[in-house]
Amino acid sequence: MPRAILHLLPLLMLACALPAQARTMSAKIARVTTPVATLEGVEVRLDWPADAATGELRLRAARVDAPDLGYRFRALEWRCPLARDGQGGWRCDGELHADGGKPFRLSIALATGSTDAALSQGKASLALHRSAATPDDTILDLTRVPFAWAQALSAQAWSDGRLTAGTLDGRLAVRTPEQRPLRVDGTLVLADGGLETPDGSIAAAQLGGRFHIDYRKPAGSTLLSLDGELRGGQFLYGTTYVVLPGRPLPFALDAIGRDGQGWMLPSIQWRDGAALQAQGSVAFAPDASLQDVDIDLRSHDLSALGARYLSGWLGIAGLPDLEASGALDARVRLAGGGLSSVDARLHDVAIDAPGKGLAFTGLDGDLRLSGGAPVDSELRWRSGALQGITFGAATLPWRSADGTLRARAPVSVSMLGGQVRFDDLVVQPPAGGNGLRIGFGLALQGLQLGELSQTLGGPAFRGTLDGSIPAARYADDRLDFDGGLSMQVFDGSVDVTALSMERPFGVAPTLSADFALHGLDLMAITEVFDFGSISGRLDGRIDGLRLVDWSPETFDAELHTEPRRGVRQRISQRAVQNISSVGDASFVGSLQARLIGLFDDFGYARIGISCRLSNQVCVMGGLRNPDGNRAGGGFTIVEGAGIPRLDVVGFNRNVDWPTLVERLAAVGSGDVKPVFE
Incomplete structure (x- = not known):
């Protein structure tokens, strides 16, 4: 709202040009057009008694529209005492009302070669300066300006976004050259920023940072460039929840928005020390859903990655306390909202989920996922544990095509003095509205029940666990087994059938x-x-x-x-x-x-x-x-x-x-x- 109000300056100049000797002068103007705003139903009235040192200026506008900035207001009214400054200029300071909202304080000084104005409300202040030498430029100084004052401008780029909290400080230059698009650039400092969408799928709180903004509005599109650093705060995008550290995190992005076609970010750079380095490009649909991604990720220290960037996904998987160490490089590509490819390399990664008793050490190798032609990769681990049951090293030779991972050979793991073999292992990552899906056959040979029971705190059973399950399926947080298992125990047998699990890693x-x-x-x-x-x-x-x-x-x-x-x-x-x-x-x-x-x-x-x-x-x-x-x-x-x-x-x-x-x-x-x- 502030910038739109300040575009009434041409009318103030008209009022100041009225003869000072007149007791009452008024003017009605149907429409006034400036490079940024259009005003309709304008009334200017000046009451200046003869021989008085000051007069009263009253200005009204039935409508103010600034489409490039997103502002539309009704029933604006400003009253102020008008006085000469002794140097050929004028000053006026009074309350400004709009749409029945809380009033602002508007102060304007019209000098012979410049115009200065200040709009304030409480401790928030927005100051404007224009010089006759550079008529296309308007300088704005912001002091503790509420983040919500930028709502209309933000809505031009993101209609569903609601700016809910925070303040802005800094300086912006608004350029409106004739026959050229609007441009806003400068440096801003954000403190305790907050935003959200109506459905809560995107939200942020306590965001802080300093960044340079370059905003342009050519016909039919919007260009935005941000370069700076974020400091602290948290934000949510769908199931991705990010908690930022208090130290500065450098970032930069370029964005292009086209009317009705969503946003494209051709360049993104993110620097979070050893925890995460990222660069690439992203494109969003008009509803803010991801459409295209091509991004390189690198983490030299995975210990901070889970709590800082992956807690939302880990919570859904039932692994909120997962701890990790080691390093990871990955390139992720999406096309048309669907997975195109993932190429990841793990370097001596260790994973521990103490609440679930799940652990791996020495995860190494590569994992490649292809949405098209077949590609091969191989992942290894040195050892692991599940609910206190340790198991040995294993190698998983993968082949991926059409968004699916398939083991190229059976995978055998030593456990409890015997062997566990996975046959026909297939993994389908989340896609197309479906969650993670896993299929496999399972064969158990010679697992010692006594060792299993004692590990779980039970008595020393005698016997072995043998058998096979032809097919098992994990989908929608449920694990179902076909066939059954036979346990040879106490010189007899126990057959297990109709075996299934819900939320095996969840609550x-x-x-x-x-x-x-x-x-x-x-x-x-x-x-x-x-x-x-x-x-x-x-x-x-x-x-x-x-x-x-x-x-x-x-x-x-x-x-x-x-x-x-x-x-x-x-x-x-x-x-x-x-x-x-x-x-x-x-x-x-x-x-x-x-x-x-x-x-x-x-x-x-x-x-x-x-x-x-x-x-x-x-x-x-x-x-x-x-x-x-x-x-x-x-x-x-x-x-x-x-x-x-x-x-x-x-x-x-x-x-x-x-x-x-x-x-x-x-x-x-x-x-x-x-x-x-």
Whole structure:
């Protein structure tokens, strides 16, 4: 608004030319055209009593339009006492009102060879100087001018942008030569700048810096050049969130905007020390979306790159605390909004995501992604870890075409004393509105379950994990597996099917699966868990298991023994006590209660127990036969055999899940005392 108001100066000259002896003089002008602004419905009135030292000047304009600067105002009115300066010039200082907004203070001095004006509001001031020797030039001095005063000019280049905070200081030269386009150039200092778009997809706060601006407005286009340094602040562009350091960061850019065609930045330069060096070109569509990119990136120290430039992307990937070191060079190209190519080289990169237990060391080699013809590359690492499970070196030989990465050969990784092999590995980076997609086959051979369990803080299982998954797919933050896995454990097997994960690297990861147990050696299991000894073979199932943040939410489980020829079925007194403690069970018959303390173990015919978990309540059950459902609503857990015959019966079918977990933990720590009923 300030510059548009100051273009009323030609009318002030007209007013000053009125005879001083007149008591009242007025003039109405339908239209006044200047190189920058057009004024309509103009009224000038001068009241100057005879022989008075000063008069009152009143100026009104129904409309003021400055299209090159983006200003359009209605109902401007300025009143001020008009006085001679004693040297053939005039002075006038008074309040200026526009559109009913907060008034400004406008002071104008019209000398014989120059014009000076100052527009102020509070501590903000915009001063103007024009010289008769250079009639095409107007000099503007800014002092603590609100950033929002440049809103109209900014809207010419970016219609959706809203300047929300900050102040500007500096000097600008506005040049309006005849038959040539408007030009604004000079140096500005920005403090605590803020901006945003209505949808919040682009925003900035606390931006500071000093830069030279060169702005031109030829017909049908806009030319802008910025050269300077930014100091501190933060800004958001889509999912890219940048936090700038407090020290100066040199930058330079040239921009060309064409009406209705978006912006092209043919030259961009960014210098953030060892963290990031960038140069190249970018083009935006009219909606500010990226269309074309050709940019070279270089980081000699990746330690600051994540927190400073990649936190938005890492947060979406579920890796907000990712730490990195090493160096990276890359060239990125986009064309028509789609990926054209990425050519990156990694130099001894280390990555650590402590919150997810993910780490790599010695990442090295090149990674090339092509949106067209095939290109080959090879990436390597020395070692890594996932949730505390270490794995060895690997080489990934890539071939890329049509925006997709494919491994040229199977990738094998040593882990847990065995091998993990990835077959047909395919990676599709985000494109066309789709997120990251990964496909692969998985083969596991000889992974030691004991080592796995102990690494995760569990007991020392015996057995191996073998099997293959023909196809697995990661898309839309979900990982699905076809086929299943077979674990050889406790001299039996556990088959895993319907395996999937949601948000595997995000907040509250969720795992779903079905388990089938076949012929597990109960003696080996109870020894591992220090539960008391039970001999026999265990079968069963766990259907619909759903873990949220690795805690059970739902499942339907049923476990039971199956007689085997030559396999004894005995249960120790301690195991009986533990089963009773965990499952709110009792011994049947007074003779059992009196004799249980006299025997070390007992024979049994069958053992069976079930739990259907939902809403933190476990609905318990026992053996599935007519004799298993006893009078009074009880259910048989252990059906005895021989003398003394021992039956264990549960009566509480609805058990609070957290309470059940506490009881299991107490059994594992040996903190269970015998209770005879």
